[in-house]
Amino acid sequence: MTRYSQTPVTTADKTFYQLRQDIVEGVIAAGAKLSETELSTTYGVSRAVIREAINRLESCHIVERRANVGARVVALSEEGLLALYEIRESLEGMAARLAAKNMSDEEIAELEALLISHFQDVKQGESYYQEAGDVDFHYRIILGSKNKHLISMLFDGIYHLVRMYRVQLGMAGPRVTTAYDEHRHIVQAIANRDQELAEMLMRRHITYSRNNIRNKLSSIQS
Amino acid sequence: MTRYSQTPVTTADKTFYQLRQDIVEGVIAAGAKLSETELSTTYGVSRAVIREAINRLESCHIVERRANVGARVVALSEEGLLALYEIRESLEGMAARLAAKNMSDEEIAELEALLISHFQDVKQGESYYQEAGDVDFHYRIILGSKNKHLISMLFDGIYHLVRMYRVQLGMAGPRVTTAYDEHRHIVQAIANRDQELAEMLMRRHITYSRNNIRNKLSSIQS
DNA sequence: ACACCAAAAATTGTCGACAAAAAGACTTGT
DNA sequence: ACAAGTCTTTTTGTCGACAATTTTTGGTGT
Numbered sequence: 001m002t003r004y005s006q007t008p009v010t011t012a013d014k015t016f017y018q019l020r021q022d023i024v025e026g027v028i029a030a031g032a033k034l035s036e037t038e039l040s041t042t043y044g045v046s047r048a049v050i051r052e053a054i055n056r057l058e059s060c061h062i063v064e065r066r067a068n069v070g071a072r073v074v075a076l077s078e079e080g081l082l083a084l085y086e087i088r089e090s091l092e093g094m095a096a097r098l099a100a101k102n103m104s105d106e107e108i109a110e111l112e113a114l115l116i117s118h119f120q121d122v123k124q125g126e127s128y129y130q131e132a133g134d135v136d137f138h139y140r141i142i143l144g145s146k147n148k149h150l151i152s153m154l155f156d157g158i159y160h161l162v163r164m165y166r167v168q169l170g171m172a173g174p175r176v177t178t179a180y181d182e183h184r185h186i187v188q189a190i191a192n193r194d195q196e197l198a199e200m201l202m203r204r205h206i207t208y209s210r211n212n213i214r215n216k217l218s219s220i221q222s
Numbered sequence: 223m224t225r226y227s228q229t230p231v232t233t234a235d236k237t238f239y240q241l242r243q244d245i246v247e248g249v250i251a252a253g254a255k256l257s258e259t260e261l262s263t264t265y266g267v268s269r270a271v272i273r274e275a276i277n278r279l280e281s282c283h284i285v286e287r288r289a290n291v292g293a294r295v296v297a298l299s300e301e302g303l304l305a306l307y308e309i310r311e312s313l314e315g316m317a318a319r320l321a322a323k324n325m326s327d328e329e330i331a332e333l334e335a336l337l338i339s340h341f342q343d344v345k346q347g348e349s350y351y352q353e354a355g356d357v358d359f360h361y362r363i364i365l366g367s368k369n370k371h372l373i374s375m376l377f378d379g380i381y382h383l384v385r386m387y388r389v390q391l392g393m394a395g396p397r398v399t400t401a402y403d404e405h406r407h408i409v410q411a412i413a414n415r416d417q418e419l420a421e422m423l424m425r426r427h428i429t430y431s432r433n434n435i436r437n438k439l440s441s442i443q444s
Numbered sequence: 445a446c447a448c449c450a451a452a453a454a455t456t457g458t459c460g461a462c463a464a465a466a467a468g469a470c471t472t473g474t
Numbered sequence: 475a476c477a478a479g480t481c482t483t484t485t486t487g488t489c490g491a492c493a494a495t496t497t498t499t500g501g502t503g504t
Contacts, residue, residue, distance in 0.1 A: 009289040059281035067231040094312035
């Protein structure tokens with residue numbers, strides 16, 4: 001499988017990945033200030049390395065930086081999450097459309113196989129599907145778009161932010177069986193090379209997730 | 223008007239903007255290697271500053287970097303440009319949808335006024351419309367989406383790349399009068415708060431541009 | 445007590461130097 | 475003449491120190 005994962009080579013790479021993980025997982029709290037000197041001692045690297053890592057985190061929209069002042073981890077908000085899902089609807093809808101056009105027959109076969117293995121999991125009542133399975137499914141379609149920018153925007157940017165919300169606001173979210181059906185129909189459309197339908201179904205699928213999340217959020221807040 | 227333009231404050235900022243401009247305008251050729259030491263003498267700043275600038279250029283997908291090897295300006299290709307337009311179709315379509323939902327009545331009025339001033343230009347046969355006017359129109363709608371990520375992706379990323387193609391492959395492109403009509407219909411849909419239609423018309427508008435460009439490119443190559 | 449200004453402390457921005465890795469040049473052997 | 479390996483050179487990666495800016499602290503006057 002052609003996976004999309006750059007192995008870290010330089011220490012700045014490793015520090016960037018580590019920092020991103022620590023922020024996404026909540027080890028470093030949302031909204032917290034990132035002191036360069038403090039982080040450099042914590043992670044045992046020079047300030048230059050920390051600076052490079054922070055710069056890259058800024059490009060991902062995981063931290064916000066003000067000149068001569070410093071960087072803060074972004075604050076999580078309901079509207080922020082909904083904005084992310086608007087992007088996802090747009091970009092992943094297009095990804096599904098392009099996947100229907102550009103995926104090889106072999107890749108589609110693999111996608112169908114993945115779906116079947118998920119079906120087994122769902123039938124056995126495993127909750128595996130919820131997180132990794134869902135992500136894997138979407139990953140394949142995004143990769144199937146064969147559009148470099150699309151892939152990078154979603155994998156390097158949006159997805160880490162989405163995960164940050166998922167982890168820190170605790171949205172594992174069910175929707176397992178219904179989501180499975182939606183996935184199935186999307187794959188079918190892709191297999192039929194029906195670009196319009198693939199895009200439409202994907203957009204709906206994400207809109208549903210979005211509404212599901214919004215309901216949860218408002219029920220928590222009330 | 224709430225414009226989207228960060229004024230450079232640190233020298234790294236300025237160097238980044240300067241470098242980006244020089245690449246977009248072709249002063250530094252597409253595909254060229256970016257030597258850190260060379261650039262630091264050319265621009266009269268330290269290597270650390272150059273490195274930060276290059277890192278930010280990498281986030282914009284304007285340069286590609288390989289660890290321990292160096293950075294190169296991206297190569298321009300037909301498929302690369304078409305891929306950019308796929309993203310634009312998706313993202314700006316969503317922007318138009320969100321603009322129809324989120325723009326204030328005042329902003330919409332300003333947008334209509336802008337359109338009228340463009341109409342004057344077109345009637346007088348001015349070619350002003352082609353570049354700045356078109357960009358301004360799209361900018362307002364993107365800003366009108368009120369989606370931070372959407373705005374950043376297009377303004378900080380895609381648009382500079384698109385301009386790089388325009389400048390270096392010399393695509394000023396006519397389509398003036400037809401594009402004007404398309405713009406008019408889009409504004410009308412936004413004014414009517416018709417989200418579906420606004421998105422659809424914007425997507426068509428960009429698809430037309432895309433096809434126009436593709437025809438030009440293939441006619442050049444043949 | 446509060447507002448305002450000035451000095452001190454802390455933090456970010458920039459720089460030059462050293463370490464590590466890659467690219468190029470040269471030698472050697474077949 | 476060509477290939478492989480080694481040494482040299484060049485380039486990138488990392489580090490600590492200095493400069494510039496912001497924040498905090500402390501004092502002064504009203």
